[in-house]
Amino acid sequence: MTTAPITFAETVQPGDGVSVSIAQPNDDTGWIMSAVYAQLLEELGYDVAEPVTLDVPVAYVSVSQGDMDLYPDGWFPLHNTYVDQPGFAATPTGYVVEKGALxxxxxxxxxxxxxxxxxxxxxxxxxxxxxxxxxxxxxxxxxxxxxxxxxxxxxxxxxxxxxxxxxxxxxxxxxxxxxxxxxxxxxxxxxxxxxxxxxxxxxxxxxxxxxxxxxxxxxxxxxxxxxxxxxxxxxxxxxxxxxxxxxxxxxVNDIRPVANDAFLEANPAVKVLLEEASIPLDFIFAQNAAMRNGEDSAEDLKRQASEWIEANRQTIDGWLDAARSAVE
The missing domain is CATH 3.40.190.100 (Glycine betaine-binding periplasmic protein; domain 2)
Incomplete structure (x- = not known):
């Protein structure tokens, strides 16, 4: 009897036993980013809590202080005023959308x-x-x-x-x-x-x-x-x-995830994932329109994120493989 080989993805999960907290803005147009990144992190084995909605300045302080690990909806240069504060301990890493936000x-x-x-x-x-x-x-x-x-x-x-x-x-x-x-x-x-x-x-x-x-x-x-x-x-x-x-x-702004520095240092797979991943403007626009038309529950956002991930599975598997390789 022949046994199928166990793949690298099945044996290595860098997030096993690690919890992740995500902050999101009190404006719901960026919530889909939280939903997408949460599911990508879950595929790496992380235990991701439900996103916490915060005022934007509070979100940055919370990520810097380590109360939250990740804020996916950073706008730069608009939000430079937050990250340029003395002692700020979080870093914009990767791009949700590069040079695409008017x-x-x-x-x-x-x-x-x-x-x-x-x-x-x-x-x-x-x-x-x-x-x-x-x-x-x-x-x-x-x-x-x-x-x-x-x-x-x-x-x-x-x-x-x-x-x-x-x-x-x-x-x-x-x-x-x-x-x-x-x-x-x-x-x-x-x-x-x-x-x-x-x-x-x-x-x-x-x-x-x-x-x-x-x-x-x-x-x-x-x-x-x-x-x-x-x-x-x-x-x-x-x-x-x-x-x-x-x-x-x-x-024109870049939309960038912002992650706590200590969290990134302890989780190199997350750093690589953030550097690899991106979300097309067209998808964000379409999701925002659907949300405006009533598809705005937490379950709707999770479904919308999941459908986009599955529709782009080959590309996303490449991001996940690169993230897993960071801890080989």
Whole structure:
């Protein structure tokens, strides 16, 4: 009787007996990353706990202090403000998406055409401010980011750099709820101004070029620590932008996992996996759209991650084999 040989994958599981904790942001557009990385780690034998949802600054502190091991949704250079802190003990490792995450400001297409809105400077015009003032304070209302998010800090920088404090009121409530209100206003025919990023469900609900348009910043103005990235703040072929190329004013970001340094040192297989793995923007966008349409439970996210992994099994097995080889 012939016995089938035992494969390397069956005999070597670098994660046996090791628990992993994953932090995820309080914005659900990045939760699919947690689900994918959790399943990849499980295939390496790690015992992965359910992801813990935290405010973004808290997530970074938790990973640095070792309370959590991994944060898969780091945005760089946007999140440099967190990792550049003295004593920070976690490292961006690998890329979920390299040079693929856009950010910027959008206006409903009808208002952009009616008022000839091209840049944020146009909100200094009284008639534009009045049209976008939904709460009667004399300022144009803009759906922005909650306090402490990297984008909230950047928006505040832009408000000062372009002298917009007397023109625009950034709304800093919970992003998903604020965007739901913004979409409702759009559906009622009201002018809207908002910040968003990609991948994100907002660009499925409000399609650039059809419902809304990306507008430009008056110039590229970046915080000192991002000044060297100025060339990446003007992007070619941005669908639905008012100009070509499009001066978004935000450097194109990398999405990167951030892992605790001691955890990485103790688990070289995880380090290699993070360096090898990536997730296509198209999949993240499609998953975000499905989540927006009701497929948003923990079970849905696990299923969506599993289906993507199985559809790309050959590539992913290569990542896993490389990770296992790190502990040979």
């Amino acid at each position: 950010q910027g400001y959008l206006v409903d297409k009808a208002s952009a055409e009616k008022f000839d809105i091209k840049t944020l400077d146009d909100f200094k015009r009284p008639e534009v401010r009045e049209a976008f003032d939904r709460n009667g304070d004399g300022l144009a209302d803009m759906t922005a980011c909650p306090p402490g998010w990297g984008c909230e800090l950047m928006i505040q920088f832009h408000m000062d750099a372009f002298d917009l404090r007397e023109a625009i009121n950034p709304i800093k409530a919970g992003y998903s709820a604020s965007m739901a209100d913004t979409i409702a206003a759009f559906e009622q025919g009201q002018p809207i101004l908002f910040y968003t990023w990609t991948p994100n469900w907002t660009v499925d609900a409000l399609k650039p070029g059809e419902d809304v348009v990306w507008i430009q910043t008056p110039e590229v103005a970046l915080p000192e620590e991002q000044a060297h990235l100025a060339e990446f703040a003007t992007v070619e072929s941005v669908e639905g932008c008012v100009a070509e190329p499009c001066q978004l004013g935000w450097p």
